Amino acid sequence: MSWFKIGQPKKQIVSKTVERDFEREYDKLQKLEDQTKKLHKDMKKSTEADLAMSKAAVKISVDLLSNPLCEQDQAFLEAMSALDTAMKRMDSFNQEKVTQIQKTVIEPLKKYSGVFPSLNMAVKRREQALQDYKRLQSKVEKYEEKDKTGPVMVKLHQAKEELRPVKEDFEAKNKQLLDEMPKFYQSRIDYFQPSFEALIRAQVVYFTEMYKIFNDLTDQIDQAGMTDDQRQKETEAKLSELRALSIVADD
Structure with a gap:
């Protein structure tokens, strides 16, 4: 039976200062993890929506091109052909843009997560090392509070010997995390900056090409002198x- x-x-x-520092640094990393996962999910949704949009646009132009009116009206056929192209x-x-974003943004986000x-x-x-440390420290203290009989001193010595490696293990783990958690948090800047720069470049290239494409399309299909109104x-x-x-008159 245990004596206590x-x-x-x-x-x-x-x-308390060390514990507050640890909790603060770990809380920052937990938020970073949540933000990284959310950004990864949102980027995937965005690229999927982009692909769905352009595929839908192609389908519309194909459907218009197959409209019987194209067989009857040469001007309409030419306009729809230009639209389809x-x-x-x-x-x-x-x-191409989505492939680039996949490689430079989405995959790095996944790897970081x-x-x-x-x-x-x-x-x-x-945390487990801390609990072991507390348990053995409490054990040592209990023996220290007892009368210093031979058996008690033997058990006190054994408890201290058991405590020593556990204490060292916790202190090593605690120091390593306190040293490395801020470094890991700070690393996000250097890690993600190239990705976000690549994202911006991909968007710039894409919309520059879109301007050219639709400017050419406007020149091909626009009727001179007609405004939208x-x-x-x-x-x-x-x-x-x-x-x-x-046949369409109201009853």
């Missing part, structure tokens, strides 16, 4: 003519 119940030690093992060019550049499980495990090992009025006039037909 092992509880919390009376001796302050870790100062533009949409396919847009889709091609979009795929993969480091956190090891970090969290190191923190758990430090004039086109809208022309469409409304045509719609009014359709509504005047008896």
Whole structure:
């Protein structure tokens, strides 16, 4: 039967300042982990949406190109052919952009997120070492409080010998984390800066090409002298003519 119940030690093992420093640094890394995972998820959603958009645009142009009106109206055929070419060019550049973002942003984000499980495990090992340290320190204190009989002194010596490597193990783990957690947090700047610069460059290249594509398309299909308001009025006039037909007249 045990001579006493092992509880919390009376001796302050870790100062409140050190514990606050540790909690502050680890909290920053936990937030960084959450932000990294969220950014990775959002970037994937963004590129998936980009691809879906350009694929949908190509499908629309293909559908318009197969419209029977193209067989009857040469001007309409030429306009739809120009649109189809533009949409396919847009889709091609979009795929290049997404591939570039995948390599330079999404994959680095995933790799960075993969480091956190090891970090969290190191923190758990430090916590386990701290609990072992507290347990053995409490054990030593209990023996120190007892009468200094022969058996007690033997057990006190054994408890101290058991405590020594556990104390050293905790202090080593604690020091390593306090040294390396701020360095890891600071490393995010140098790690992600090239990725975000690559993201900006990919967007700039893409939208520069889009400007060229749609500027060329405008030159091919635009009717000289017609504004958007004039086109809208022309469409409304045509719609009014359709509504005047008896087959669509209101009952």
